[in-house]
Amino acid sequence: MSIIKLNAIDSTNSFLRELIASEQIADYTVVVTQNQTQGRGQMGTVWNSQASKNLIFSMFKDLSVHHVAFPFYISMAVSMAILQALKTLNVPNLAIKWPNDILSANHKICGVLIENVIKNKLNSTIIGVGLNVNQVDFDGLPKASSLKNITGIHYDLDDILNEIIKQIKYYSEMLQAEKYQEVKTAYEANLFRKNKPSTFKNAEGVMFPGFIKGVTKYGKLMVLLEDENIKKFDLKEVSLMY
Structure with a gap:
């Protein structure tokens, strides 16, 4: 695993996609930036973030060595990994808003964009994560918040990144062990507004x-x-x- 740190980039997902197209890179390679100028969310939405205050990264996950029949299990595993990482920070009232936004109470604190790479079969995936950490102003975004707004704590971005990487590895190993139902059960147990x-x-x-x-x-x-x-x-x- 290697971590590539950039001061600024248009999109960490796009950077990583171009990188894997030009060379062979290690499993769990991470690209992290202080400032993303053209961040993307689900269905073409824009992810805006103040420079140096939030955690913005993309991870390459090699899937060529094992079979994932249903790609949504990757989304469920990543959602659970981020949620568990935030639990270690004692962030309250965490939930997953379908398909993979992370909320604290009713406020969105994290978005995920997963882009699969298919070469005859599902070959690899690029996991893009935008986590609001130390930003406190979200003008025009009443449903957005950050870890600092919620807990009052100023966080070290590298510490959070390392914990999320650790949790993604854990849940990736669950998929490799074909523990699909365990991942799905955990995901559904944390779904926002389930049975309400x-x-x-x-x-x-x-x-x-x-x-x-x-x-x-x-x-x-x-x-x-x-x-x-x-x-x-x-x-x-x-x-x-x-």
Whole structure:
């Protein structure tokens, strides 16, 4: 494993993707930057971050040596790794908002962007993480917060990075050992608003009530509707209102 530190970059995911296209790199290679100018989130959203205050990194994970039949297990494993790392810091009220945002209470503190590399089969993955750590101002983002805002503590970014890497390795080894159900059970146990009355919005903008019951192995959200039927939704098909 190696850690590449950059002062500034457009996107750590893009940098790592270009790197693996040009040379062979070690498993768990990490690219971390103090300032990301064009950070990306799920479905093309933008991830804005104040320079030097947050933890922004991407990790290369080699999957050529073992078989992951359902890529969403990678997302579940990474979500659990970050959540467990934050638990070691005593961050309160942690939960995973489907598919892989990390919340403390109702505030988003971490986003994850996973980009899989397929060469005949799932060959490797790039795990991009943006964790709000020491930033305290989030103008225009009422649902965003940071570790410092929540706990009042100023954190060392390297310490948090090392703990997250440790946890990602642990959960990656669980996948390699084919402990898929254990990972899924842990993920679902930490799902935000699971089994609580919630409001959703579909792709047409129509609001409807339901209860989150879990996820499928393909990553679809399972929602119990008013008619007592469970409907499965893809990421582009539904939003949780909170």
